[in-house]
Structure formats: structure tokens, C-alpha cells
Amino acid sequence: MKLNDTSSLLAFLKSRKSASAKAMGGPGPNAVHLTEILSMAARVPDHGKLTPWRFVTFQGDARAQVGALFANRWAELNPSHGGDVLRFQADLFMRAPLVVAVVSTASPHEKIPVWEQQMSAAAVCFNMELAAISLGFDVQWQSDWVAYDVGAKAAMDLKGGEQVAGLIYIGKSTIALEDRPRPDVTKFTTHWGA
Numbered sequence: 001m002k003l004n005d006t007s008s009l010l011a012f013l014k015s016r017k018s019a020s021a022k023a024m025g026g027p028g029p030n031a032v033h034l035t036e037i038l039s040m041a042a043r044v045p046d047h048g049k050l051t052p053w054r055f056v057t058f059q060g061d062a063r064a065q066v067g068a069l070f071a072n073r074w075a076e077l078n079p080s081h082g083g084d085v086l087r088f089q090a091d092l093f094m095r096a097p098l099v100v101a102v103v104s105t106a107s108p109h110e111k112i113p114v115w116e117q118q119m120s121a122a123a124v125c126f127n128m129e130l131a132a133i134s135l136g137f138d139v140q141w142q143s144d145w146v147a148y149d150v151g152a153k154a155a156m157d158l159k160g161g162e163q164v165a166g167l168i169y170i171g172k173s174t175i176a177l178e179d180r181p182r183p184d185v186t187k188f189t190t191h192w193g194a
């Protein structure tokens with residue numbers, strides 16, 4: 001398919017920016033939106049068609065339930081920490097109506113390097129952001145300690161060897177989105193042979 005009118009896509013790509021999970025409220029995607037977001041997200045380059053990723057969604061009460069497991073794990077790792085810090089961990093996923101864990105399931109393959117499978121998962125993360133924004137939501141791609149801690153990963157239903165490519169927070173920003181300085185491509189682009 002060719003775009004008939006690329007001007008809005010150009011304007012979008014030139015101005016796209018993330019929200020902050022710290023200032024995100026509702027409403028979040030409904031069930032129809034969610035299916036659309038996940039379907040669009042999965043439409044990415046995938047060498048060997050391995051689908052080396054999967055999704056775990058956290059919505060509604062599930063966010064507090066997994067948060068309680070995060071807080072317990074944080075307390076186990078940091079026995080001296082108390083109230084406020086534990087509450088912050090418990091509320092981590094409460095900051096947005098929907099959090100999607102994009103899980104990289106990459107594993108050694110005879111032809112496709114693990115690195116390429118992992119890059120496909122990163123493409124899924126960004127494509128999920130674009131899909132959600134196109135439906136009118138705001139997004140942030142996060143990792144945080146829960147993406148790397150073995151106990152927190154198990155709490156999110158990850159299996160051994162799986163990695164969190166991204167935790168995509170999806171909702172509506174409660175404040176105007178702020179841009180950040182963007183890199184100057186001329187500083188890191190070389191033209192071989194020039």
C-alpha cells in the first residue's frame with residue numbers, strides 16, 4: 001500500500017515524543033483498541049519469521065496485584081527500606097491504565113542471530129508506541145529494575161531466558177508533552193567515500 005497523503009505522517013514523525021509515566025492518567029485503551037494496538041505492534045520486520053517476542057498485559061486490578069509482588073521483592077532485596085519506597089514499587093504499574101510487557105523470547109537459532117531477534121522485539125516496542133499514539137493515546141517505553149530482576153521477571157510471568165524488551169505505559173498524559181533536545185544527525189553520520 002502506498003500512502004496517498006504522506007504529509008500527516010511526515011508531520012507526525014517530525015514531532016513524535018513520549019509522555020512520562022509519572023504524569024499519565026486515563027482513559028486507557030478499551031478491548032478493541034488493545035487488540036488493534038497489539039496487532040499493529042506485531043507488524044514489524046522479523047528475520048526468519050520467528051516471532052521472537054510475546055506480550056503480557058497489565059490492566060485493572062492486575063496492576064496492583066503484580067505491584068504487591070514487586071514491593072515484596074523490593075523488600076527482600078532492600079530490607080532497610082520502608083513505607084514510601086515500598087508503596088512506590090507497589091504502585092509502579094498503577095501509573096498508567098495499561099502496561100504492556102514486550103517480552104523477547106530470543107533463543108539460539110541455526111540461521112538467525114539472537115541479536116537480530118532482540119532487535120525485532122525493540123521494533124515491536126516502538127511500533128506499539130506508534131500504534132497507541134495513532135489511536136490517540138500517550139506512551140512511554142520503560143525498563144526499570146523490574147525488567148532485570150529475576151524475582152520481578154518471574155512475578156510478571158517471564159520464563160528463564162526471556163527478557164523484557166520494554167514496558168510500554170499507555171494512557172493519556174495529564175500534562176502537555178514536553179520535547180527534549182534532539183540529536184544532530186550530522187554529528188554521527190559519515191558518508192563513506194566522500
Ligand SMILES: Cc1cc2nc3c(=O)[nH]c(=O)nc-3n(C[C@H](O)[C@H](O)[C@H](O)COP(=O)(O)O)c2cc1C
Pocket residue numbers: 016017018019140141142143144165166180
Ligand atoms: C530500552 C529503553 C528503556 C527505557 N527505560 C526507561 C526507564 O526505565 N525510565 C525512563 O524514564 N525512561 C526510559 N526510557 C526512555 C523513554 O522511553 C523515552 O525515550 C524518553 O522518555 C524520551 O522519549 P522520546 O524521545 O520518545 O520523546 C527507555 C528507553 C528505551 C529505548
